[in-house]
Amino acid sequence: MITGSDLLLFSVVVFCGIFLQSVIGFGGNFFSVGLLALWLPVHEVIIVLAAVFALNNLALIWLNSKNIAWSEIKSSLLIVLAGAVLGAMMFPQLNAMVINIALGVTIIGMNILQLVHNRSNQRSMNSALQFGLLGGGGVIQGAIGTGGPLIVSVLSQRILLPSSFRGTVNVLLFCINGGRTLLYAAQGLYQPSSWRFIGVGAILLVIASLSGHLLANRLPDRLLRMGVTYFLLLIGFVLLLKSVI
DSSP: OOOHHHHHHHHHHHHHHHHHHHHHSSOHHHHHHHHHTTTSOHHHHHHHHHHHHHHHHHHHHHHTGGGOOHHHHHHHHHHHHHHHHHHHHHGGGOOHHHHHHHHHHHHHHHHHHHHHHHHHTOOOOOHHHHHHHHHHHHHHHHHHSOOHHHHHHHHHHHOOSHHHHHHHHHHHHHHHHHHHHHHHHHTTOOOHHHHHHHHHHHHHHHHHHHHHHHHHHHSOHHHHHHHHHHHHHHHHHHHHHHHHO
């Protein structure tokens, strides 16, 4: 049974997650799953938020459509989707704790290096490493839903305009989240309670997406880019902490 307090908690957390996603382009699903799973069944949280953030991805694609870097989509989509399919197939054999530790260390290391590169004007990572990280991000996103930060870390170095970054990242994330939603639906995982949560999320989506987008357009580009880097670092530390407690 869904209680009023369940819906209120869901509404507050998902609104904040969608708003965060709309401002910096990513992180809403990671933020929302981590909090809601403390109170609600994690299985239902994951499948519900796949649908909610697929809708959020669509909204951000529309809001940033004029600046999407389609050349980056063409060069990244195939490897990301191939990784996601492989990850979904490998899911039963994967050790989530090991993956979280490896992912956390990788994200922290990459973004510390990026901060150093920004200050010393060195070149970013080579194309082979970027290709591997995009594929790895797809695998982990397909398997346990937390590989997006690897994809984001690569694209944040390749796309300088924040609105272009937000739109382009969300094209890739929509392909993954939309695919997960269809897969969950085909397996009959959505229950009547799931659709109620999704309906609430869809209503919140309009206000949170528009307000986040308006704020993002008013913030300086450098502030947004630094926000992306520091939030990725925070995600990395949270993944490490999650793995040891």
